[in-house]
Amino acid sequence: MQIVLTYNLKKEDKTKPPDYFSEYDSKETIAAIVFALQSKGHQVETIDAVETDLIAYFKKNHPDFVFNIAEGRPGKFRESEVPAILDYLNIPYTGSDSLSLAIALNKALTKKILRAENIPTPRFQLFSKGTERLNRNLRFPLIVKPNREGSAKGISVFSVVNSEKDLFKKIREIISLYQQEALVEEFIEGKELTVGILENATPTVLPILEIDFSNCQQSGEYFYTWRMKEYQGNRELGLVPIFHCPARLDKKTEEAVKDVALRTHRAIGCSDISRTDIRLSHDNTPYVLEINPLPGLNPKDSNFPLMAYAAGMKYEDLIETILMNALLRRRRFLESIRSN
């Protein structure tokens, strides 16, 4: 097939904040996906979703399929842009559609849907001004995060607060720095888990990944902060989390965690691939923090490929499975409109 890979490339630009490009893709990731697709016999072109006039490009080049990992141009609906344009031009693509991507990018909205589905998620409150009154049902410690970012942007050890004074200081800081609402959640002590779903005709839950920060005490970091993600593996900084895949869980808890991730994937309407972040409280409740329908796909550093490897897959097979499932979805869709 003729495939176009759409991405946002990480850049060196000292005029931007240090976390500006954190959600973007490295050259290494892009090259690995291209290589994987070519190794399965596809022809591949690559385009940067920020640098390219996508509408002009796709009107001229009508590929068989788009492999989409693009974050889109900065904004509230950035991840939805590429799928929306491709739907308009009737070009099939891998991964979730514009609706699921827009919902998943909005953590508070995702949590409202999870609550309606009886999926555990930490209690929360959304602040858009920073002058609202704190909901008295929320229990400290609380964590403050931007409502519509990823890669732990805006999240540090100082995001966890124990007093109202510190809470409102942090809320105002987030609103002004990230120009968006601040999401305040109860901080869940316990295990950090992330669960990959890879659809292969049917949704399949990969072995659960547990990220253990007990080795990182020297760094001062104790959960998946921006620094932890950005400098993961740096021994000098002491940012050396241990990855357990499968996670160290008893069978019953493992099943409960997998079930919650699968229900989250379905509730948000994700397609082909997703990664759900979970904190397992000391009483074994799997609290869903968020779902990532565009999880990082760096073959060495990203969480999702680690889970695929633990399931016995090679990187090329992971990429091909995403594409083949999207193709199957497309065929089913075309058949359904033909039979109507």
Ligand SMILES: Nc1ncnc2c1ncn2[C@@H]1O[C@H](COP(=O)(O)OP(=O)(O)O)[C@@H](O)[C@H]1O
């Ligand atoms: N309510 C919470 N309780 C405990 N840890 C949290 C909570 N919210 C976020 N975290 C920590 O911060 C990390 C990043 O938060 P997350 O909501 O997944 O945002 P992002 O989209 O930036 O990954 C999580 O993986 C976890 O380590």
Ligand SMILES: [Mg+2]
């Ligand atoms: Mg996360």
